[in-house]
Amino acid sequence: MNDIPLIVTTEWLAERLDDPKLRIIDATVFMKFPEGGGPPSVESGQTSYEAGHIPGAVYADLVGELSDADSELPFTVPARKEFVAKLTALGIGDDTYTVIYDQNALVGEPTAASYWASRLAWQMRYEGFEQVAILEGGLQKWQAEGRELSTEEAAYPHANYTGKRHTDMLASKEDVQKAIDDEQTILINSLAPEEFHSGHIPNSQNIFFGLHADEETKALYGDEQLRALFAETGALDPNKKVITYCGGGIAATWNALILNKLGQHNVAVYDGSMNEWTSDPACPLVKSEK
Incomplete structure (x- = not known):
């Protein structure tokens, strides 16, 4: 398998939707800042995924499943065994490559940065998953170009993984x-x-x-x-x-x-x-x- 770019375009992804080795992940998290100030609240993007996602995408829960639930700090990396188990259950392993996207979901502060996607991509590379990219412009760009969305929940076969932590x-x-x-x-x-x-x-x-x-x-x-x-x-x-x-x-x-x-x-x-x-x-x- 050839190395994939760190960031791929919507055209690049659209051409590969039928590739059996491709895994697509929706990593959307919603972060909301209160009007009167104070720390933001975060919530899973599962509902938005169910309302419409890129065909073939599965949802990865950074809030509830891919962060250390026992940490005093939010969004710290979880135990390696736990993280790898979640990713392989999503179908990501040695013989696959992954494209991650989000909805650029910083409520009240518009940004084109796909930082939830980059967070998951970074966690994956940290644990040795090498074939991972994020989608330039995320779901917003995909939709703006009139590309297809699906409401069908996707699933991939359980994968094997042998990579090492960096x-x-x-x-x-x-x-x-x-x-x-x-x-x-x-x-x-x-x-x-x-x-x-x-x-x-x-x-x-x-x-x-x-x-x-x-x-x-x-x-x-x-x-x-x-x-x-x-x-x-x-x-x-x-x-x-x-x-x-x-x-x-x-x-x-x-x-x-x-x-x-x-x-x-x-x-x-x-x-x-x-x-x-x-x-x-x-x-x-x-x-x-x-």
Whole structure:
């Protein structure tokens, strides 16, 4: 099986819908921000999947099944055995390749970033699932182009899997603490500028995850434009390691994916991100002017 791109177009996927080795996953999660402020709420995208999805897609529940239910933090990676069992039950294994999409579902804050899809893709690659891509523009782009939707629940045969975990793709709080004073490591905060300025990890730089795709077409910008966003941070230096973080380890995976696309493969995601960092009084924060 040939390696598939990290990000595939709707045309690419449409041409392969009948491929028996293809597995399509809807990874939609809805995140809603209250009007009066405060932390967002999250809910499964299962209902929206049932209302209409790309033909052949199965639903993967990042909220209820593919995060560590015993963690004090939301959306931390689950135990490897548990995660692999869920994925193989969905039909994903050694002899398949996977395309993941979502609905760009940040309610109240429009974005073209498929960061729920990138979160699942990152978890899969972390556990050694190599043949995985996300769909450019997600379900919104697919629908805007008038492509077919289905309400039929899909299923694939149980798969076998023998891959190994890539431990270097995940950064711990201790890794980030060491990185603050390490000139060979670049820390990238993936949140909006106002969130970054209100408090961030020392020596981190801000690249907002929502800057990489066109809000109207949902298509990614070209590599030259994407490179320009990261160039001054030093994150494209192949001799440097990059750690991305955000609020809860979701948007950070989108920045990590874009960096991978641009050729920087020494990238880890701080899974606990600001949720964990700010809960520890010993972890320093820097506030800066806009």
